[in-house]
Amino acid sequence: MGRYDRQITLEQVGLEGQARLQHAAVLVVGAGGLGCPALQYLVAAGVGRIGIMDGDTVALTNLHRQTLFNAGDVGRKKAIVAVERLSAQNPDPELLALPFHLSPANALDTISGYDLVLDCTDDIPTRYLVNDACVQADKPFIHGSIHRFEGQVSVFNHLNGPTYRCLFPDQPERDQVPSCAATGVLGVVPGTIGCLQATETLKVILGMEGILSGKLLIQDFISQTVRTISFQRDAVQVRVAMQRDISAEQDERRACATQEHDGITAEEVQQALDRNERWQFVDVRELHEQPHVDRLQGHRIPLHELAIRIGELDPALPTVVYCQSGVRSKLAVKLLREHGVAEAHSLEGGVLAWMAEVKELNT
Amino acid sequence: MHMTDTTIIVRYFGLLAEHTGHGEERLQFPTGTTVQHVRGSLCEKHPALRYLKYRVAVDTALCTDDKVIDGCTELALLPPFAGG
Numbered sequence: 098m099g100r101y102d103r104q105i106t107l108e109q110v111g112l113e114g115q116a117r118l119q120h121a122a123v124l125v126v127g128a129g130g131l132g133c134p135a136l137q138y139l140v141a142a143g144v145g146r147i148g149i150m151d152g153d154t155v156a157l158t159n160l161h162r163q164t165l166f167n168a169g170d171v172g173r174k175k176a177i178v179a180v181e182r183l184s185a186q187n188p189d190p191e192l193l194a195l196p197f198h199l200s201p202a203n204a205l206d207t208i209s210g211y212d213l214v215l216d217c218t219d220d221i222p223t224r225y226l227v228n229d230a231c232v233q234a235d236k237p238f239i240h241g242s243i244h245r246f247e248g249q250v251s252v253f254n255h256l257n258g259p260t261y262r263c264l265f266p267d268q269p270e271r272d273q274v275p276s277c278a279a280t281g282v283l284g285v286v287p288g289t290i291g292c293l294q295a296t297e298t299l300k301v302i303l304g305m306e307g308i309l310s311g312k313l314l315i316q317d318f319i320s321q322t323v324r325t326i327s328f329q330r331d332a333v334q335v336r337v338a339m340q341r342d343i344s345a346e347q348d349e350r351r352a353c354a355t356q357e358h359d360g361i362t363a364e365e366v367q368q369a370l371d372r373n374e375r376w377q378f379v380d381v382r383e384l385h386e387q388p389h390v391d392r393l394q395g396h397r398i399p400l401h402e403l404a405i406r407i408g409e410l411d412p413a414l415p416t417v418v419y420c421q422s423g424v425r426s427k428l429a430v431k432l433l434r435e436h437g438v439a440e441a442h443s444l445e446g447g448v449l450a451w452m453a454e455v456k457e458l459n460t
Numbered sequence: 461m462h463m464t465d466t467t468i469i470v471r472y473f474g475l476l477a478e479h480t481g482h483g484e485e486r487l488q489f490p491t492g493t494t495v496q497h498v499r500g501s502l503c504e505k506h507p508a509l510r511y512l513k514y515r516v517a518v519d520t521a522l523c524t525d526d527k528v529i530d531g532c533t534e535l536a537l538l539p540p541f542a543g544g
Contacts, residue, residue, distance in 0.1 A: 131544040219544040242541035244474040249541050264522070265540045269513040274475065274542040287544060313522075315473065315538070326538065328522035383478075401481035404507045428479070428511050 100187070101143050114303045115143065119189075121302045122146040124208060126199050126227060127217035128175040129153070130162040130277065130287030131241045131294060135215055137165065138295040139190075140183045144302070146191045147183075148211060151175040152198035162284030199223055201346040204230035213301060214238040215294050221274050228253065228261035232338035237301055237310075241287075241294040245280050246318040248290035251309050252297050258310035262334035272424055278449070279422030286318050359430055361442035363454040366393075366417055377414040379403075381429045382421055382448075390448060392455075393419060400425045403432055412438045419444035419451070465490055466530055470502065474539045479508040489529060496525035498535060514539040 104110045110118075121144050125132050128151040139147060155163070155170040155178060163175075170178045176194040184192055195207065199218070208214055208230045216227045216238050224242070231238045237255035241248065253260050277287075293314070300308050313326045369376060370392060378395030381403060398406050400420070410416065416438055418426040426443040433441040444451065471484045480502075489498060495516050503509045515522055517536040518529060529535065 127544055129544055217544050219542060221540065221542045224540070224542070241544065243543040244539075244541040247474055247541065265513065265515065267513045269540065273512065274540060277543040280543065282543060313538070324520065324536070326517045326520055326522055326536065328517075399481070400508060401479055401506065425479075428508050431511055432507055 100189070104142065109303060109305050117302055117304075118143050118299070119145040121213075122148075122211045123213055123215065123298060123302075124148040124150060124211040125215045125217055126150045126223070127215075127219060128163075128165070128179045129159065129217065129219060130243070130282065130284065131291040132215070132217035133163045133165045133179070134288045134291035135217060135241075135295040135298070136179060136183055137186065138292060139298060140187045140192070142295075142299055143187065143189055144298075145189075146193070146211075148193045148195055148207070149176045149179050149183075150195035150197070150199060150207065151179075152196060158278075162282060162287055164284075164288070199226060199230075201226065201343045204343055205234060208236055209234045211236065213298065215298060216240045216242075217291065217294065219276050220271060221269055222271050224261065225268050226343070229338040229341045229343060232260055232335060233341075233343070239294045239297045239301070241290045243277070243282065243286050243290055244275075245282070246286060248286055248293075248316045248318070250290060250293045250297065250314040250316075251312060252301060253310075255301060255308060255310040257330065259328055259330040260335055260338060262338055263331040264313060264328055266331070266334050266337075272427060275422055275424040279424060279447070283318075289316070289318070359442060360423070360427070360445040361417060362445050363451040366444060366451075367455050375414060377411055377416045379410065379416060379418045379429070379433075380420070381418055381425050386421060388448065388452070390451060393417070393444075393448075393451065400429055403429055404436075407433065407436045407438070410438055412436075414440075416441040417444055418442070419447050421447045422449050423447040466493065466532065468498075468529060468532060469534050470498075471534060471536045473514075473537060474541055476509070476512060476514060476537050476539055479512065480506040491530055493529050494525065495523055495527045495529060495535070498529065499525065502537075509537075512539060 105115050153175050155166045165179050165182045174196040176196040180192045180194040231254050240251045315324045378393045380397045381400040383399050418429045420426040423446045430441045430443045465488045467488050472480050477483050515538050518532045
């Protein structure tokens, strides 16, 4: 008695609502920039049982946005540290650490044990996996995702509402949509979006009105504009999710390592340079992006200008295209090949991978 | 400009803004133009769009390619976001 008084006072909560929260079981997939704030508020509100699923360990570069962790946690499993911190915050909820990634092998089993799921992950294949497993297990899930200064929130598969595939039926390849590591992120953006996910979670548990089902909320944190886009359930896409044979699949993380690619590794580029081969380098990042790498000096053509500036390149030279993480450069390679630069390759993992592997940075 | 042309604001979200170099642009299309036609003409202008997956919303409702944009004011190009 006492801890939840201020929310019990609300007409939409009351003692009955508080009991609903206490009896709810929620799975949070991903304890990162979105998952940390979402977890803090769900635990504070007294949600009864919470599974925290994340296979990653805490890294120093997580700390500016993943507010459950501190410097002493670096190297420890996020799911385990999260349970420690959250149980100190509120001893009431039953917290379970699941210190591994959501995979085709464990998705259905894990999700089946909860009433609803928060998708706080950070890559596209896992988001489709969350969708398909939730559709098959008949669980609603609360989606949150960000790109730089923009965020998206929606509630999918809620009371026969639309699913993630109804909104985005064509699954992009993993490397077509960059992660926070590639684009950069200001902590408050996932912080805010994670809080919105917690808000929708509480609304669903409490059976409140105005749930973002069939609605995609898009927040732009620079102009501070919020848009809501409406969309419908698409029976074809629900069937696609239902018919996916999830448990028969091998882990996508391993599968994509064997896929055919038109990339080149930092090591291969290094070796070619050591052999003094003549290569042409094209940096397709925006002009302000750092760092500059001396050994990769060449053309600087931001991706959106590439189509009109292709004439600046020598189509006869073997060409390495690079960006920050290898996403934009893959698109650039497709464009270059179409325009007759036949021997174009994308630097896998971009400048980030180059720095990590070659450590030959010169700003 | 023909009297019945539709002037529409095209807004690019997420990665699409970076790939087109625009957050938004104001464009004119003749009467009877469909979303499919708009997509085609945007792809000519910004070739990177051909390789990106996105949905189109007209005046805050998601729509299909056969939607006619007459009388509409805003067209939003929405890609999925990965980050978290």
